[in-house]
Amino acid sequence: MEVHANYGVATMKIVVIGGSGLIGSKLVTKLREQGHEAVAASPKSGVNTLTGEGLAEALKGASVVVDVTNSPSWEDAEVLKFFETSTRNQLAYEAAAGVKHHVALSVVGTERLLASGFFRAKMAQENLIKASSIPYTIIRATQFFEFVKGIADFSTEGNKVRLPTALIQPMAADDVASAVGRIATGSPVNGTVEVAGPETFRLDELIRRGLAAFKDPRVVVVDPHARYYGVELSERTLLPGDDARLGETRFETWLTQSPAKAAAATR
């Protein structure tokens, strides 16, 4: 760590693995604005956590590694292999490089969603981090607003979107990136923190509002047994606990601020 001449604050080398992604690219910008040396690492920049390619070089002199990768495939076996291999490699290279804080982004309610292969993979990722010798913080976020269209897409049959009325407390990706940035520049918690949006919705209502704003003609119908990622939800499955830190951006504000971007978002 060194004192940055311009800002008078302690600056760090922070490697953002998945730095080209939705959260990663926002995070890298925010960290650089604060004067940190933020490195965006991903296959596009020659860093591959599945093969180890480029990791040793990227991690040289790094204090913090933030893992905001996602698997290209969400098929059960492939997504598990991705998060296990990627996490193992990151932790091994971090130990060799003397990294002092591993931060990873996971999902609120993961332990209640294990009927889904994707969430079994996220749980495996979390467990590897907890078992490692690197000080860590796991950040569990609720669903991103940017994921509204993705939820509609995987819940669509014909021109109908079938969804249960379970509660959901989604948040803007920009607020997720801010929260990850705050945590990455702080001390390791050696535990899990939750972040969530400022408002709670019924899942069917959230998607109906989003599709209306995107001028998407699909009709949202309530189906209490419709599955979310293959999981039957109960009322509070997706909700965070009472201690979650809340983002500021409201869904309606996000929809009106960036309608074109919102409509194009797929995850």
Ligand SMILES: NC(=O)c1ccc[n+]([C@@H]2O[C@H](COP(=O)([O-])OP(=O)(O)OC[C@H]3O[C@@H](n4cnc5c(N)ncnc54)[C@H](OP(=O)(O)O)[C@@H]3O)[C@@H](O)[C@H]2O)c1
């Ligand atoms: N969607 C939600 O609502 C939600 C909610 C809570 C938490 N999360 C979690 O948030 C995390 C980030 O999500 P996101 O939407 O920002 O992801 P994203 O936009 O899909 O970006 C994924 C990133 O992973 C990188 N990547 C893929 N394979 C890699 C590899 N082998 N080695 C290194 N990097 C690799 C990609 O790099 P390239 O661009 O070079 O391919 C990209 O930078 C995920 O773990 C997800 O589980 C998501």
